[in-house]
Amino acid sequence: MTFDLNSAPIVLLAWERALALPTDSLLSDTRDGRITHAAETTELTFLRLWNQSILSGPAHLLAAAQEYSDDELSDHSTMLRLTKLEGGRGLGTQALYYADDLELHQPEHTVHVSTGTPEALRLESLCPPDDVNDVGLSGREHKFTVMDSGESDAGPLACSAYAEHQGLLAQLGTLVAPNARRQGLGRLATSIAAHEALAAGLIVQWQSDVNNSAAHALAVGTGFSVAGLLTRISLQTGQTRHK
Structure with missing residues (x-):
């Protein structure tokens, strides 16, 4: 941790x-x-x-x-x-x-990351409404979307975004397209966004429902420490x- x-x-x-x-x-x-x-x-x-x-x-x-x-x-x-x-x-x-330092997870291949809002909105349109509401990408101003690097239509695969909180914390959330899950893309996007927040001088906060085992695994796998x-x-x- x-x-x-x-x-x-x-x-x-x-x-x-x-x-x-x-x-x-x-x-x-x-x-x-x-x-x-x-x-x-x-x-x-x-x-x-x-x-x-x-x-x-x-x-x-x-x-x-x-x-x-x-x-x-x-x-x-x-x-x-x-x-x-x-x-x-x-x-x-x-x-x-929480995390105040994280190991950088390097992808095996070169990835394209978009910081635009349209790509994040497109990703939300691909996901179940409950997932979209839980993560709230639209309400987080700093977005980092991992894009499909295939030659066909380059769609969004996963996005992690954060919002500054009280000038001290970065509240982080991650959303992954249904057909791109269980491939490590959520961890990759989370790592990218978290490192950007840390570079901005913020401590990263992740919060998820206590019954959400997938979110727990993602947080711990990225390197976050359980605090409360x-x-x-x-x-x-x-x-x-x-x-």
Whole structure:
């Protein structure tokens, strides 16, 4: 794995900003244990990173969650039970992976890589809608698409793209055409995009559903280190008051 824990404060700072936590609340608190952050929001979020856990959301839900362990709150079903009265809608539990250095995976043959948006959009048109929505290539500004090098129509085979997050992280996602899967192209595209992000001075973040074994294998195979879990529940607007 290629993540130095000396880089962990950068990841924690990014999440501190993303969750609108008080300044230095993660960086100065190195104890094991749960941090709770009451916020007027329409989402309940539970984050586990290394030895820390953070629960953020409406105050009455934080109070109701006190009786649950971190393992229980990492379970999507527990969070749904907590938010039943608020009309909670599950946004899933995702595994979080990070890399601050990666081995460069050289392809066996010369490949053509496009950084244009049309090629990424064309790739999305070839893939199942669920895959397209999970990866969200269109919303990531830095795209790297591996193109078919055949003499016929040079179509897209795989694309990995990242979006800058909090000026510190590169949120990475990869999509592979159905007829090009299991050929190492996803790993190749991921490696290319990750190295571009690292060269830009960012730490690379990969997140995927905990049940997505293919995404897990791709992340680990590329060299990412598992760091934690993120569970999110959407609350119906106007129903986050204590009842």
